[in-house]
Structure formats: C-alpha cells, structure tokens
Amino acid sequence: MSIVSLIKGESYDSSLLYHQIERSLENIRFDPTGLKGATVAVKPNLLTTAAPEKGITTHPEFLRAVIKFIKAYGGEPVLVECPAFIPLEKVLAKGGYMEILLEEKVRISDTKITANLRNESGVKYKYFHVAEDLVKADYIFNLPKLKTHSLTYFTGAVKNLFGSIHGLEKSKWHIRASSAPEFISFLLDLYGGWYYLQNQGTVHIMDGILGLEGEGPGASGKPKAANAIIAGYDAIAVDSVAIRVAGLDLKRSGVCIEGERRGYGFSSPDKITIAGNSLSDFSNSFVPPKSKSMVSAWPFNSPFFKNLLVEKPVPQPEKCTLCYQCRGICPANAIDKSSDGKVPSYDYSKCIRCYCCAEICPEAAIELKKGVVARLIG
Numbered sequence: 001m002s003i004v005s006l007i008k009g010e011s012y013d014s015s016l017l018y019h020q021i022e023r024s025l026e027n028i029r030f031d032p033t034g035l036k037g038a039t040v041a042v043k044p045n046l047l048t049t050a051a052p053e054k055g056i057t058t059h060p061e062f063l064r065a066v067i068k069f070i071k072a073y074g075g076e077p078v079l080v081e082c083p084a085f086i087p088l089e090k091v092l093a094k095g096g097y098m099e100i101l102l103e104e105k106v107r108i109s110d111t112k113i114t115a116n117l118r119n120e121s122g123v124k125y126k127y128f129h130v131a132e133d134l135v136k137a138d139y140i141f142n143l144p145k146l147k148t149h150s151l152t153y154f155t156g157a158v159k160n161l162f163g164s165i166h167g168l169e170k171s172k173w174h175i176r177a178s179s180a181p182e183f184i185s186f187l188l189d190l191y192g193g194w195y196y197l198q199n200q201g202t203v204h205i206m207d208g209i210l211g212l213e214g215e216g217p218g219a220s221g222k223p224k225a226a227n228a229i230i231a232g233y234d235a236i237a238v239d240s241v242a243i244r245v246a247g248l249d250l251k252r253s254g255v256c257i258e259g260e261r262r263g264y265g266f267s268s269p270d271k272i273t274i275a276g277n278s279l280s281d282f283s284n285s286f287v288p289p290k291s292k293s294m295v296s297a298w299p300f301n302s303p304f305f306k307n308l309l310v311e312k313p314v315p316q317p318e319k320c321t322l323c324y325q326c327r328g329i330c331p332a333n334a335i336d337k338s339s340d341g342k343v344p345s346y347d348y349s350k351c352i353r354c355y356c357c358a359e360i361c362p363e364a365a366i367e368l369k370k371g372v373v374a375r376l377i378g
C-alpha cells in the first residue's frame with residue numbers, strides 16, 4: 001500500500017501555500033526534523049520560459065513555499081533543473097523564480113556536472129547520466145506539475161525526474177526510445193534508478209492547483225485548474241491520484257500501469273490510501289491529449305505507415321515566429337530552415353513523432369494533424 005496526501009488548493013496565495021505544503025507532508029507522516037543540516041535538492045518542472053498562468057511550469061509561489069518549509073526545519077535547499085532547450089538562468093528570470101531564489105539564498109545547481117545513476121533491473125537501460133546534485137542530496141523534493149502529455153498521456157511525478165538529464169541530452173533519449181511504449185519503458189528504467197537510490201528520502205509534491213489539459217505539456221496545452229496539491233513517497237501512486245483528480249483515464253497511463261507491474265509503486269486505487277480530501281471532492285474533467293496510434297512494431301513504425309497513421313507535427317504560419325527552437329531540440333534532425341519564409345521545413349520520413357518540437361514551441365504554433373488513415377477511420 002502507498003499513502004498519498006490529497007488536499008484542496010485553489011490559489012497561489014503564499015501564506016496559504018506554506019500551510020498546505022506542511023499539511024500535505026503531515027498527511028504522509030513525513031518527519032521534518034530529519035531536514036536539519038540536510039541538503040535538499042528541489043526539482044520543479046521548469047520546462048521552458050512560460051508565465052505561471054500558462055499552467056506549464058511549477059508555480060513560483062509553490063516553489064517558494066516548499067523552500068521556506070525546508071529552511072524552517074534547518075535544511076539547505078538546492079535548486080536542480082535542466083530545461084530542455086532554453087538556458088536555466090533565462091527560465092528562472094522570465095518565470096519569476098530568480099528573485100525568490102535570491103531572496104531565499106538558494107544555490108542553483110550546475111546540472112552539467114553529472115553522476116551515474118544505476119538501475120540494474122532496468123528492462124533495457126541500466127545507466128544514466130543525471131545531475132550530480134540530485135544524486136548527492138540527502139533528500140529530493142520533486143515538484144511536478146499536473147499536465148496531460150501528447151506522447152505519454154500524462155506527465156507528473158515520474159516524468160518530472162526525466163528533467164534530471166541535462167538539456168539536449170534529453171532529446172537523444174527520444175531517439176533511443178522513439179515510440180511511446182519505448183519511451184514510457186525508458187522513463188520507468190530511469191525512475192527505477194531513483195527508486196533504488198536508497199540513501200535518499202524522495203518526496204513528490206505535485207502542483208495541481210493550475211494544471212494543463214489537451215496537447216500538453218507545453219504551450220499547445222490549455223491551462224485548467226485542478227485545485228489540488230498531491231504528495232507522497234511513491235511517484236506512481238501520486239500520478240495515479242493526480243490522473244483521477246483530473247478526471248482522466250488511469251488505464252491510459254502506461255507509466256502508472258507498467259510502473260506497478262514492475263514493482264516500483266502502486267497505481268491501483270485499492271492499493272493507495274488517500275489522506276486529506278477524497279477524490280469525490282473534485283469534479284474535474286480534463287481534456288485528454290489526442291489519441292495516438294501507438295504503433296511501435298514493424299511495419300507500422302516505417303515512415304510509410306507512420307505518415308498514414310500517426311499524428312504529425314505541423315507548424316502553423318499564422319503563429320510561427322521562425323525562432324527555430326523546434327529545430328534546436330529535434331532529436332531526429334527532421335527540421336530544417338524555412339523554405340517558404342513562414343515555417344520551418346519538416347522531413348516527416350525522419351520524424352520519430354516524439355513531439356519535442358510541439359512541447360518546446362513558445363507560440364503553440366505546432367498542431368498535431370492526424371494521418372490520412374487515422375482521419376478516414378475517425
């Protein structure tokens with residue numbers, strides 16, 4: 001059984017948030033006295049430069065409340081985050097995080113310094129280079145955002161730890177694990193590394209006050225309040241509760257279903273004790289991401305079938321500013337300079353449908369268009 005705290009949180013009022021974080025940790029019987037003198041790696045979701053009201057990133061006031069809590073009990077917080085494309089300093093400055101970190105005198109980790117993380121029981125991958133400060137910390141406070149995800153259906157506590165891998169190294173994993181099932185399996189191999197890192201206390205506290213629905217996790221999704229703060233030691237259980245709080249379909253989360261099968265945690269409702277509010281206190285109905293044809297086996301993963309079946313990313317000229325962030329992040333080198341002066345050129349035979357470009361595009365200019373066959377069969 002896993003215990004998960006679920007409490008109502010309807011605003012980012014900093015004085016309320018501190019007590020809500022405190023209550024969340026009490027609900028999971030976290031002993032804060034252990035924080036005294038401890039190094040605590042704080043890992044928010046800072047995917048890109050986005051205003052807090054976009055629902056893409058962990059809210060700065062949420063981060064502030066967690067930092068204040070750690071410091072109140074004598075811990076030393078260290079901010080650890082590896083945005084995909086944009087330098088961390090820029091993300092921190094634009095999102096309103098930098099002033100909080102300066103006020104609270106929080107060190108910012110240099111995530112180019114990496115350490116090995118091992119998961120001997122990984123199905124395919126057993127070694128990962130991750131931010132050293134996360135591995136060395138006495139505690140990890142993982143602060144995911146509640147969001148839908150075009151590739152993996154949902155992104156929460158498990159997926160947020162993918163941000164332990166530095167910058168564009170992340171997109172290389174999309175090449176190695178290029179279909180949705182392979183990518184989910186990789187995420188769980190990586191999560192297993194954290195799961196087995198026994199010298200740490202890892203706590204997941206999800207910012208589900210304002211979430212994201214539709215084509216998340218970037219600007220193509222739509223902000224939507226879920227009014228929830230969800231916490232626990234078991235990332236899979238935290239994600240399971242978050243999915244149900246959002247009114248999404250737990251069965252469609254490969255991370256939750258396969259994560260429980262591998263023994264990394266519990267996603268089945270009957271194996272999770274919820275402390276605090278109950279699920280019936282929430283009546284959210286988040287719009288899921290468009291259904292993908294999860295074709296991973298030959299011949300369906302060939303360019304021919306892929307173009308017929310799987311949604312492809314198509315940049316829209318009326319929104320595109322030709323900033324080329326999509327080109328910079330594309331792990332398959334499928335995006336080239338514009339040939340028409342309006343949008344970048346896409347080579348769909350190279351595209352592996354990882355949707356990193358849609359995730360990173362600051363203008364929400366990349367729409368996912370169904371393949372011909374998928375359109376015909378609805």
Ligand code: SF4
Binds near residue numbers: 315325360
């Ligand atoms: S599609 Fe988006 S990320 Fe790509 S160039 Fe246009 S605005 Fe930039």
Ligand code: SF4
Binds near residue numbers: 326
């Ligand atoms: S074009 Fe977009 S979806 Fe295709 S491989 Fe590149 S980043 Fe991924």
